């Protein structure tokens with residue numbers, strides 16, 4: 001399979017919602033649009049078919065004054081999973097998760113790995129100004145940006161979207177990790193796809209970056225950035241019957257649990273009640289496979305409570321997502337201003353000592 005590369009917008013493409021793009025595009029498609037500054041900005045939308053804020057932002061942006069005026073900077077747009085978008089799904093049953101198939105991914109190489117590898121090589125040769133990959137998530141989350149290296153230009157890129165920035169190095173095979181090898185790369189999480197403020201925010205952000213002359217090579221000031229890293233993924237044990245209402249047989253979460261997203265929870269914060277006396281209904285695991293459950297949670301007197309200061313992200317109250325993916329991620333703050341904490345190593349690009 002080859003990526004489709006176009007040097008123009010197909011007719012009427014900007015009139016199509018994400019669910020109709022499959023009638024106009026065959027599959028993942030790159031579209032080159034010229035602008036006054038030749039070094040292009042790369043923007044990726046719809047890697048996940050039901051995460052529509054990115055496409056909505058781009059089509060509104062390109063239908064705005066830029067239908068008349070030239071773009072301030074060239075744009076390379078990647079439109080990802082149009083087949084899944086037609087069904088309003090993240091991916092289809094016969095597809096892998098596109099955002100796990102970029103260079104650096106673990107495991108077996110499929111035709112999709114080859115396709116995203118070719119796209120990567122194509123864009124690398126264009127020496128892009130920056131790379132922006134736009135997503136949505138489920139549950140109540142603030143908008144935030146994510147980076148894969150602690151490095152000034154990508155933190156500047158991230159902090160222009162949100163004060164809240166997450167640093168992650170796993171899972172492998174994501175687009176921002178691959179493109180981060182050759183340009184500042186950021187992932188945007190624009191809240192729920194159904195809410196228009198995610199689209200508004202992404203559109204204003206992309207417009208702002210298109211209009212930038214350069215990205216500052218200085219670290220953002222600590223007051224402009226709250227940087228967190230993921231320490232664990234939390235799942236519910238498979239044999240546990242759980243839910244967010246009183247019907248759940250074993251484990252009953254607080255019904256509005258997603259309100260805790262991005263709140264720093266003090267030790268002792270109650271997350272759920274256990275009904276049938278299961279000792280360990282939750283599992284917290286670091287990305288290198290260590291079991292952090294008893295470090296993070298206490299299970300006593302029919303309660304599940306936290307044991308140390310933690311901040312959850314992407315907590316969802318959708319039971320099917322909890323089953324398929326996870327309950328949430330647990331984050332810890334990285335200080336950029338306090339000596340010894342979040343300290344940069346010699347090349348200024350990694351934080352190995354704080355990795356999970």
Ligand SMILES: [Zn+2]
Nearest residue numbers: 048051135136
């Ligand atoms: Zn996504």
